Amino acid sequence: MIDALRYEWVRLRTLRSTYWLIGLAVAFQILMTALIAWRVSVSSGSMGDQNSFDLIATIGASSGVAPLFIGYILGLLGVFSMGHEYRHGMIRATLTAIPSRVHVLTAKLVTTAVVVVTAAWACIAIAVVSMLAFGLALPDVSSMLGLAAGTGLFSVLFALSGLAFAALVRNQTAAVAMLMLIPTVLEQIIKAIVLAIKAVSDDPSGRSGLVTILKYLPYDAGGQMYTRLSIGDMLQFFGVVPFGPLGGGVVMGTYVAILVALSYWAFVRRDA
C-alpha cells in the first residue's frame, strides 16, 4: 500500500492542476474573506461574532443559499485523480507500476482526502486571519472547530464523489460535469418538482409525505455540515425539516460510501 501512496504523492506533486486548483481556492478565499471582513468591520449593524465567522469562513455558504465555493474547486482534485488516468491513457502504465487495483484506488482516495482537507482547513485559517486583520472578534474555539470540521468533511466527501464518478464513467469531462451539475442542477430540479407537488397537495405545510425525500438529497444534506444560519427559507414552510450537521453528514457520507464501493467493484473487474 505504501508503494501506491508514493506513486500518488509524486503524481499529485508533479501536476500543474494540483497547484492551480489549490491556488485558486486559496486566492479566492483570501480575496473574499478580506472583502467580507472589511464590509462587516465598517458596517454599523451587528450579526454577532459567530455568524460573522461562519459567513466569512464559508463565503456565504453557511447561510444555506450559496454553494461552498472551495468545495467545488477542491472537488476537481478528486475528479482529476482518476480522470487523468483515462484522459491521458495513463491507467495501464499505472497498473503496470502498481498491479494491485485496490491499492491504486485506495491511494487515490487517501491522497485526495488528505490534500483536500488540508487545503480546506487552510481556507478556514485564512478567514480567521482576515477577521483578525480587520479587528473582528472571533467566536469561541469549539464552534470554529465545528465549522472547520464540517467544511473540511464536506469538501472531502465532495471530492471523493468526483473521484468515484471518474472511476465509474472513465471519462474526465463527464465526471466534471456530473460533479458540478448533480448538486446544483439535478438536486435543485428534484427539490422544485417535489415542492410543486407538495404545494398543490391537501396539506402543503405538513411534515410528512413526499417532502421527506428532500432530506436525503446527498449534497444538500451534506451542506448541513457547514450551514449555520437558517435564513427563513421557504422549505420550512413546506414542512421540510433538514437533518442537522451530523445527520446531513451521515446522509452524504453514506451516499459517497456507496459511490466509492461501486468504484472499487467496477475498477477491480473491468479491463484497464
Added chain:
Amino acid sequence: MAVIEAVGLGKSFGARRAVDDLSFTVQPGSVTGFLGPNGAGKSTTMRLMLQLDRGDGRTTFDGLTFTELDHPTRRVGALLEAKPFHPTRTARNHLRMIAAPNRIGDDRIDAVLGMVGLSSVARDKPRTFSLGMGQRLGLAAALLGDPDVLILDEPSNGLDPAGITWLRQLLQHLAGQGRAVLVSSHLLQEMAVLADELVVIGRGVMLANGPIDDFIDASHLGAVRLRTPDRGLVVPVLRALGADVVTEGTDLVVSQLTAEQIGDAALRAGARVHQLVTERATLEEAFLEATGLTEEFRSAGAEHADGAGA
C-alpha cells in the same frame, strides 16, 4: 533471467472471440517477434499477459503471474501504447512517478533517459514531443526497473529509420544480456532481422510459433528455380511428386519440393540440369501466406495457386 510462459490465453468482446487459447513461451536471451494483422489480438494478448484485461488463461514470469510479482517494474518492463503520459508532466517527473513505488533512484532515471536519447529534453513537457520521442519515453519507462522481461507493443511506431536501427540494436543488446523480449511490430523486414523466434496469430488464434527460420522455410512461397533444356522430361516427373511447376522466362519455378528432390528427380528422368537455385520466401511472404492475406496482397504476376495456407 525469466521465462515468460503464456498458457491458454483467451478473451471475448461480446460474441467476438478476440483471443482464443494462445499458449507460447519466450525464452531468456531471445527476441520473440509477435506478428499478426491489424486486429488479430496482439495488443489484447499483451494486456492479458499483464492482467490488465480480464480473460482466460495465465501468464507467468518464472512461475509468478504479473500481479504476484513484488515490484513488477523491476521484473517486467512494458510499453503498451503510444504517449501514455500526462502532457504537462515533464519526462523526468513521469519517470520519477513510476520509479517511486518501485524504489528506483534518480541515477537510474537519468541513465534510462540517456539510454533512449532524451537527456536533453528530460525537463520538457511531453506535450511538445513527437510520436517518436513519446515512444522513447515509453521505452525509458519500460527499461526503468532494469527488468529481465520486456513486453513491447509496436515500439518502433513513429521512429525514424535511424531510430528503428537504434531500437533494433538496443533490443538485441538487451536480449544478449539474457533478457526475454517479446515485441510486436508491423515492420516485417525489421522483424526478420531482429527476431529469433516468432509468435504469429491471426483472428486471435495461433498460426505459428517457433524459430523464425522454421517459419520462413515452412512457407510454400519458397521455391526452387530450375534451368533445364529438357523441360518435357522433367516437368511430368516433378508434377507426379506433387510439385507446383510454373514457367518463368527460361526457368521453371518449382515449389513444394526441395532442391535435392528436384535434382534427384531430374537425374531419374534423364534431364540435364544447368542451374538449380533455392529461393527462400521472405518473412513478409511467409507472413502473408500464414495469415491468409496472401491473395489480397500478392501482385498479379505471381501465379502460385496455393496461397491461403493458414
